[in-house]
Amino acid sequence: MIRATSVTHSHDAPVDTVTLNYDDRFRRRIALICDNGFEFLLDLPKVVELRDGNDLLLEDGRHVRVCAANEPLMKATASDPHHLIRVAWHVGNRHLPCEIHEDHLILRVDHTIRDMLEHLGATVDDITAPFNPEGGAYGHGRTHSHEH
Numbered sequence: 001m002i003r004a005t006s007v008t009h010s011h012d013a014p015v016d017t018v019t020l021n022y023d024d025r026f027r028r029r030i031a032l033i034c035d036n037g038f039e040f041l042l043d044l045p046k047v048v049e050l051r052d053g054n055d056l057l058l059e060d061g062r063h064v065r066v067c068a069a070n071e072p073l074m075k076a077t078a079s080d081p082h083h084l085i086r087v088a089w090h091v092g093n094r095h096l097p098c099e100i101h102e103d104h105l106i107l108r109v110d111h112t113i114r115d116m117l118e119h120l121g122a123t124v125d126d127i128t129a130p131f132n133p134e135g136g137a138y139g140h141g142r143t144h145s146h147e148h
Helices: 081-093 111-119
Strands: 003-008 016-020 026-033 039-049 055-058 063-068 070-077 104-108 123-130
Touching (some): 016 026
Antiparallel strands (some): 070 104, 070 123
């Protein structure tokens, strides 16, 4: 099976696309089947976060484009910018992955967090969209510990 050994960006047309949800975009090694049936082995030197639009470079020079899959999410809006900052602080205090926009936050569906957001006065709506949260504070991508 052909391997993808690095993450890059290309302006060339990809051989195929692979659509992955948020959890599946944090990988080092896994066999994948693309949207049109092309199969390859993701075989990276270390675990990386695959972002929407990244290209996975195959051993033969071709590449596969990563697409973020639609998934069930929550959209939290607040009454004003100060209120949104307060809501964002509580989300951050719980170390939750969060997509931050000028007038709303996007989070994974979680009934406990929904209750917290609503208790704080936020309006929470269910949406379906790709999830692309902020990266870690000490570098790019996800962080799972405080070792830097």
